[in-house]
């Protein structure tokens with residue numbers, strides 16, 4: 591089931607899920623070296639990232655049952671219901687365009703060369719709900735540096751797999767496929783931008799974008815494209831699925847911004863998924879990552895470049 595030697599065994603394999611969180615919190619307070627020594631070697635597989643928030647993650651149940659993944663249908667439960675139809679092994683990612691070493695890269699090879707770590711990120715969907723998710727991933731920049739980005743490259747384009755025989759939403763044609771997303775090169779190179787291959791210490795469930803998905807925590811969730819099969823370096827701004835469909839509602843940047851409303855609803859607050867009572871909270875500029883990313887947009891009018 592696991593794709594690389596680095597992720598073959600995880601802490602979660604030897605620890606009941608209910609204890610997983612508690613133990614990790616204890617670990618965090620123990621001083622990493624002392625804590626690691628007492629645990630199975632596999633626990634060192636995913637060191638905690640300096641970029642993690644200290645917020646309590648949502649439950650695995652929340653994270654895997656309330657999803658957007660139109661390839662499997664438009665309902666929040668469809669990805670969990672139909673995700674198992676997708677075969678993610680073998681998997682390769684085509685990397686092309688303005689790179690020195692274009693090619694079809696085997697996922698196992700990508701992961702074997704990656705510094706996987708756990709990153710607990712805030713997640714904010716454009717539909718004004720949010721979660722906190724403990725990803726396992728690595729910096730997109732490290733992969734891009736490995737393939738050599740040419741000096742003329744300005745953007746990165748991403749595409750999801752097209753396989754309607756295993757993705758019922760694609761068979762219905764509920765969107766124009768492939769699902770496409772894009773980032774400016776400096777956004778892609780920011781250390782907060784990761785490719786995730788797991789969550790809660792295990793491989794990504796299919797509904798969350800197995801086997802490899804983007805996570806850009808200061809942008810609305812639709813920028814975090816799932817089940818990636820192609821990464822292309824370009825010198826022009828790439829087309830993206832949601833802004834092609836409705837450019838007035840979904841811009842290329844799609845930074846989380848409480849001051850710029852969606853034409854049909856406010857973005858000033860969000861509903862945190864989980865628990866019995868729906869909790870509303872204020873949305874933070876750049877989803878709370880202002881310190882790390884505000885410089886990327888210096889001098890831009892974010893109500894124009896939304």
Ligand code: MTE
Nearest residue numbers: 657658659660715750769811812814815816
């Ligand atoms: N990627 C693909 N390929 N297809 C999709 O429909 N939905 C996006 C994004 N990535 C989507 C996608 C949207 S709208 C959101 S909010 C997030 O995935 C949801 O990620 P999650 O289900 O892991 O929370």
